[in-house]
Amino acid sequence: MIAFEGVTHRYGATAALDGIDLALAEQELCILLGPSGSGKSTLLRLVNRLLEPACGRILVDGRDVRSYQPEALRRTIGYVIQDVGLFPHWKVWDNVATVPGLLGWERNRIAGRVEEVMDLVGLPARTYGDRYPHQLSGGEAQRVGVARALAADPPILLMDEPFSAVDPLGRHRIQGEFLEIQRRLKKTVLFVTHDVDEAVRLGDRIALLKEGRLVQYDRTEVLLEAPATPFVGEFLGLDRTLKRLSRIPASALARPGGPGDGDPPAAAALAEDLDLRLVLSHFLESGTDVVPLKNRQDRITGWLHRQDLEALARIGGAAP
């Protein structure tokens, strides 16, 4: 869907990107992770031709982006940026309707789509459509930004630190909501962030960049389990095993049999969709070795053993 082939970009004499080869899998969310100045935003902006590479080429749908007319290309790619960039003189409704309008859709089709996509981000058009951007909270504005990017149903989304300006609590919520949306829509997403936790939470794959070079590109689990260089390990943090556990739901380690006979009270059980990092925290706190899991209906669905969790954690723990 998106591929970079030997891409180099320069600002003046300094190389911002140096020979990047990277291919995105369709319908996956790929994180571009790295410290500031690593070239991740530059890489993103090459895709919709807001920047042009010095060497190499970028393919979208197998075609060199230079063969597209820039504006036509951009209208088929969703674009979300950190400062949102809503048009302050347009109502929310008009902001969301921007790209369908540019594409010349019929009035009715635009109206239907605006409602649909605003419902998707949890801001019904009836309530929010007539507001101006300055009447929105930071989180709401960014949801509108996402809705605007999704309005013309583009197969590709480019997101440049979209949630960084939202306060921590709101950020966690909007990340969760975005994951839900992505699970349903299955867009091919290129997502820039410098926040490791965000990368681990959202990314199917992570491309780690440093000083304009691609250091490692792998599935998120692999990256956490086996960092290719000391830099990668350091950047991901000493708690990368915990981060890895945070991506796995408790139900993945559930076993049918418990220690005793009969079902324990549901109150003692943990929700099966909790992540393993939280389960570990529970073990440390309670000193127990096994815990029952329950589903949303409070039915016991299995048992999670501490030794299983530790075994899973150790696979990664052996890596440098």
Added chain:
Amino acid sequence: MKSGGWDWFSLAAFGGALALLVALPGLWPWPLYPRAPPLALLAQHMILVGLSSLVALTVGLGLGIAVTRGWGRVFLPLARTLVSVGQAFPPAAVLILMVPALGFGLGPAWVALSFYGILPVFGNTVEALLEVPAATRDAAQGLGFRPGQVLWRVELPLSRPLILAGFRTSTVVNVGTAAIGAAIGAGGLGEPILSGLVTQNNGYLAEGAILAGLLALTLDAGFGLLGASSQIQSAFKMEK
């Protein structure tokens, strides 16, 4: 920004007084300038101001847009210097300098007023366009606006209040400067003022001064309405 209500009141009061005083010359308690009726003087004055403001708006806006485009940015520092130098000249000096260059009459006055009027429009256009948030421009581009659409649909609407303020200054100042234009034979409301000064006739002087003052106040109130009624302005202010 003032409320729309006050501007409506000013517009009605000043505009009404102006209309009455030129439509019914009998209202004046003293003898008026005899060589032309007040209506003709006002008309001449407004034509001079109107024509020069038109040029000022077109050229000032055009230049302001040009030096804020990618390809025109190199001229931005130069243009800014020219503006500040130009504004340091007193308007009377600009007018008088026209005489050796273009002679006497309406034409040279028009050129001088146009030139002088360009500066505030240009200055404000540049400042306004540079103030459009980078994220807004980036989003517009990234969503697929063509360069012309970025300008017309995003940059200019957001810049409107400031550009309008520049046009307001330009026009209102030109009402006063145009009165000095009589000194180089441009006619208008400066004519009775000049004649009054020369012949020590305070009646003529007051006639020209009062009408020019009312014209300036009326235009100012009109511009105030244009600016204050804009939703854009308040939205933009809040955004920043």
